[in-house]
Amino acid sequence: MTICIIGGGVAGLALAIGLHQQGIDCEVVERDKDWKVYHVGIIVQANFIRALNVLGVGEAATKAGYAYRGARFVDVNGKVIAELPGETAVDGLPSDLGLTRPALHKVLTDKVKELGIPVRLGVTFTAMQDYGDHVELGFSDGTSGSYDLVVGADGNYSAVRKALWPDAKPQFTGQGVWRYNVPRPAGLEWSDIYLGNGHNGFNGKAGYCPLTPEEMYIFAVVEEKGNPRFAPETLADEMRARLAGYGGLLGEAAKAITDPALVVYRPLEACIMPDPWYKGRVVLIGDAAHSATPHLGQGAAMAVEDAVVLAQELGERGIEEALRAFMQRRFERAKLVGTSSIQLGEWEMHPEQAGDPVEVTSRIRQKLAEPV
Numbered sequence: 001m002t003i004c005i006i007g008g009g010v011a012g013l014a015l016a017i018g019l020h021q022q023g024i025d026c027e028v029v030e031r032d033k034d035w036k037v038y039h040v041g042i043i044v045q046a047n048f049i050r051a052l053n054v055l056g057v058g059e060a061a062t063k064a065g066y067a068y069r070g071a072r073f074v075d076v077n078g079k080v081i082a083e084l085p086g087e088t089a090v091d092g093l094p095s096d097l098g099l100t101r102p103a104l105h106k107v108l109t110d111k112v113k114e115l116g117i118p119v120r121l122g123v124t125f126t127a128m129q130d131y132g133d134h135v136e137l138g139f140s141d142g143t144s145g146s147y148d149l150v151v152g153a154d155g156n157y158s159a160v161r162k163a164l165w166p167d168a169k170p171q172f173t174g175q176g177v178w179r180y181n182v183p184r185p186a187g188l189e190w191s192d193i194y195l196g197n198g199h200n201g202f203n204g205k206a207g208y209c210p211l212t213p214e215e216m217y218i219f220a221v222v223e224e225k226g227n228p229r230f231a232p233e234t235l236a237d238e239m240r241a242r243l244a245g246y247g248g249l250l251g252e253a254a255k256a257i258t259d260p261a262l263v264v265y266r267p268l269e270a271c272i273m274p275d276p277w278y279k280g281r282v283v284l285i286g287d288a289a290h291s292a293t294p295h296l297g298q299g300a301a302m303a304v305e306d307a308v309v310l311a312q313e314l315g316e317r318g319i320e321e322a323l324r325a326f327m328q329r330r331f332e333r334a335k336l337v338g339t340s341s342i343q344l345g346e347w348e349m350h351p352e353q354a355g356d357p358v359e360v361t362s363r364i365r366q367k368l369a370e371p372v
């Protein structure tokens, strides 16, 4: 069996490692010739570490990040409302981890290089023809290839998804997320989520999360009516404005948001594909199949879990059966994360109709601790 993985991000690299474990040949094509990722922080939970551990890189990821105790919900002044301590899924490894996206990228790319998996950088597909028992691809470097299976792991704006499902597009959810890295105060061992939720004019929520012994990142998830674009030189002022009024550690830390070039702003755009995520011999994984908003911090975990499960199923059965089994194990779980994340954002924008975000977050964390 030979598999072409389109996209060398979290899902694609995790799948390449998983397929190698199963003795299945694959190659990765990655559009970005520099194979770069944003310098942003990401937060991950026990199910992510468990999935990476299956791939043999759980320890490396833990060393590359900063383990913390879990999530706390606090009021706008930093007073603790609820603690959700993490529970480890792997003895000796942590439950909750903050790490930079480049650090995670290095863990995955180092492993792919160590295993000798072929990766072609600066290349994408330009033609795709499914013959039922194989797929022929043409590439932007003028080459072509024949594969038993093609995997679209090309992220939220997936060209593979567009080729197969031209009407499926990420939709703006109404909110945007602002991120900025600042020094980590000594002793900070929690990710704190300040629930603005419409009280006294607060829009959405904000907080911070440890990333390394020296760094943490601040985030603000707020409604951005009309999906505005911001001039790059205004980004630090815009982000600070969204944090105005928050007290506690967040209020203090926000003063360090001064360099507009270091602010990462993203409008939230989600696309949750219906079952199945495959047509013939082409399958989507990761954000290409189910991009959610960051409210549950599960995007990377869902991508790695997809990869682990798809590799396991392909190692055990034929392609058609493996794809069906993959959907059975993945669809409801990824859909739960996606729809709940979007729901949490809706509640933040319409606090008068809101349910209990602490209950939802806690219930889903417990659900995701169950084996995949």
Ligand SMILES: Cc1cc2nc3c(=O)[nH]c(=O)nc-3n(C[C@H](O)[C@H](O)[C@H](O)COP(=O)(O)OP(=O)(O)OC[C@H]3O[C@@H](n4cnc5c(N)ncnc54)[C@H](O)[C@@H]3O)c2cc1C
Binding pocket: 006, 007, 008, 009, 010, 011, 012, 029, 030, 031, 032, 038, 040, 041, 042, 043, 044, 123, 124, 125, 153, 154, 155, 156, 157, 158, 159, 160, 179, 264, 266, 285, 286, 287, 288, 294, 297, 298, 299, 300, 301, 303
């Ligand atoms: C700013 C930001 C912060 C985030 N924070 C968190 C967080 O805290 N916790 C969390 O769990 N998740 C977080 N996420 C989400 C998480 O990064 C994604 O869910 C995860 O990366 C999905 O993995 P993926 O492989 O599907 O997509 P990606 O990691 O985006 O990888 C897709 C890859 O495909 C390549 N590609 C795209 N198009 C093509 C093409 N046509 N041909 C070839 N290659 C192509 C891209 O260059 C990229 O390398 C965050 C995302 C962003 C943008």
